[in-house]
Amino acid sequence: MRFLLDTNILSEPLRPRPNPVTVSLLQQHSKEIATATVVFHELLFGCYRLPVESNKRLIIEVYLHREVKQKIPLLPYDVAAAEWFARERARLTAIGKTPTYADGQIAAIAQVNNLTLVTNNVADYADFQNLKIENWLAI
Numbered sequence: 001m002r003f004l005l006d007t008n009i010l011s012e013p014l015r016p017r018p019n020p021v022t023v024s025l026l027q028q029h030s031k032e033i034a035t036a037t038v039v040f041h042e043l044l045f046g047c048y049r050l051p052v053e054s055n056k057r058l059i060i061e062v063y064l065h066r067e068v069k070q071k072i073p074l075l076p077y078d079v080a081a082a083e084w085f086a087r088e089r090a091r092l093t094a095i096g097k098t099p100t101y102a103d104g105q106i107a108a109i110a111q112v113n114n115l116t117l118v119t120n121n122v123a124d125y126a127d128f129q130n131l132k133i134e135n136w137l138a139i
Contacts, residue, residue, distance in 0.1 A: 001033065001113070002029065002032040002033075002115060002116060003033045003115055003117075003118045004109060004117050005033055005034070005035045005039065005072070006039060009118050009119060009120065010043060011043060011046075012137070013063070013067075019137050021136065021139050022136045034073040034074070035074060036074070036077065036105065036110075037074050037075065037076050038105045038109070040074050044064060047060040077109055078112075081108035081109050081112045082108070084108045085104045085108035088129065092128075099128070100124070103121075104128075106125075107125050107131050111131055116132040117131060117132065117134070118135070119134075119135060120137045120138075122138075
């Protein structure tokens with residue numbers, strides 16, 4: 001694995017007009033990608049907020065279970081990630097840059113697994129030390 005996908009990258013294929021470069025990179029790197037259980041939670045939460053009978057929810061549920069859950073490794077927030085994030089959260093809070101908890105967990109999972117975090121929200125992760133980041137929507 002080389003890449004950990006953030007929520008906005010994994011949800012890109014569901015957009016009415018997905019970014020063709022992002023979709024191409026998802027296909028090109030399909031054997032090198034993973035995501036975090038935190039990201040899977042965010043995607044499911046968004047899905048479950050939609051009306052049960054809606055076509056949009058059905059499409060998202062099918063995508064999440066057939067394309068994400070069955071084909072992409074889901075990496076957990078484990079002890080090593082918790083330790084890394086605690087150190088980074090303390091450092092960032094001391095300088096007035098408190099990260100959101102979910103972003104910190106995602107960053108930690110990428111860092112402790114030595115993966116490049118792929119996100120469209122580069123600014124949300126820019127303050128984490130030594131975190132490798134790519135934006136497949138800006139390529």
